[in-house]
Amino acid sequence: MSGDFFEQLEIPDPDVNLGAGGGTQAEQTAAIMMGFEKELMDHRPDVVLVVGDVTSTLACSITAKKLMVPVVHVEGGIRSGDMSMPEEINRIVTDSITDHFFTTSELANENLRKAGVEERRIHFVGNTMIDTLLKQKPRFTKPKGALFEGLEAGDYFVLTLHRPANVDEEAKLKATMEAILSGTGSHPVLFPVHPRTAKILKNLGIQHPRLHYLEPLSYLAFNYLVQHAKGVITDSGGITEEASVMNVPCLTLRDNTERPETIDQGTNELVGTDPARLKPFLEKMLKGDWKQYQGIPKWDGHAAERIVQVLYDIYQG
Structure with a gap:
């Protein structure tokens, strides 16, 4: 379905597709790491930005750090406390080697502080999923x-x-x-x-x-x-x-x-x-006796703009 998402949400085609789908989680992780390592060695970036808690988040973070490329994690600090979820393992491992964190909530900030992350590395920007939702809502x-x-x-x-x-x-x-x-x-x-x-x-x-x-x-x-x-x-x-x-x-x-x-x-x-x-x-x-949405701070459609500004300030400013 990924092709449908690119088309429907008007996302540009990727410059590089590692083609690492299929197989067990270990096989996927290995395939992503091998493909991404080659890409980083051929075209070394200033920074690697990973998003969320999927297999590629973990694989690309490890690969970048082993090549001494800084890693920033969008949706850093999120925790369920459930180690039976593969996503929780991906979050914890990724956050353990991340240089800068873009967070969706104050609770995520607090999770990172408790893990010993310095305040200067935590950037509360909001939720990029909600950016997408609010942008696409008129097109539903x-x-x-x-x-x-x-x-x-x-x-x-x-x-x-x-x-x-x-x-x-x-x-x-x-x-x-x-x-x-x-x-x-x-x-x-x-x-x-x-x-x-x-x-x-x-x-x-x-x-x-x-x-x-x-x-x-x-x-x-x-x-x-x-x-x-x-x-x-x-x-x-x-x-x-x-x-x-x-x-x-x-x-x-x-x-x-x-x-x-x-x-x-x-x-x-x-x-x-x-x-x-x-x-x-x-x-x-x-x-119909249900609570109403109270508004979640910075879930306003502008998280991506904040991320770009912080990246510029850190790596280009």
Whole structure:
């Protein structure tokens, strides 16, 4: 789907594509490091900027530091405290060798301070994901098809599930789906299905007149559905950020979150992975008795501008 994102979000094609997709996490990490090392040796940069907590974030950080190239980390300092998540390992290792940190929240700043990072290396700039959301919001597009034409704003739920804690155990996934269908009243439930989840759902044979399985959607189509939903049920951290800024009620089916600001100042509630906990939250959501977005500092669409200015001041100023 990466090609679709480049096209839809009007992102220029990359100058270099390492072509390191596929394989195990170790195989991906090795392929990225080998390809990136060659690129750095052929075209040595002043600094390497890595974003988020994915495999390439970790791999490129290690490669750059071993070649004595400074590393800056966008979304530095984020922590879930859950070492069973590959993303948490990527965050911790990357932050341990990062030179400068661009952070999304005061809590991330505090995490870095507790780890001994000097204040001069911490730069509170905001959230680049929200930059994208606010820029693209006028371009959100209703998906095509009879199902979507018949939907009314505020009259359906959006569901996403992909984390192993929710989908790998068939009995638990079945109980979760039953709890969601039981607790969403007469409203349709739109479920864009992640490939890993689709295989397990097929084995379970879960069907319901209000449950609509969808192919993975584009960024613009998916966020159109989120923007107009009655509520969102998810185990994705990024979706909680977007739902909060769009003031859409959101439930997170996880036992922890690296984005607590979406709970404290956003529209998100952390439910946990026990399906039995869903009922009271869904009842509250159905009644429309939900907290409102309070505004999260610097989630204003200008994070990238702040990052560019800091980079200029440090490396060119």
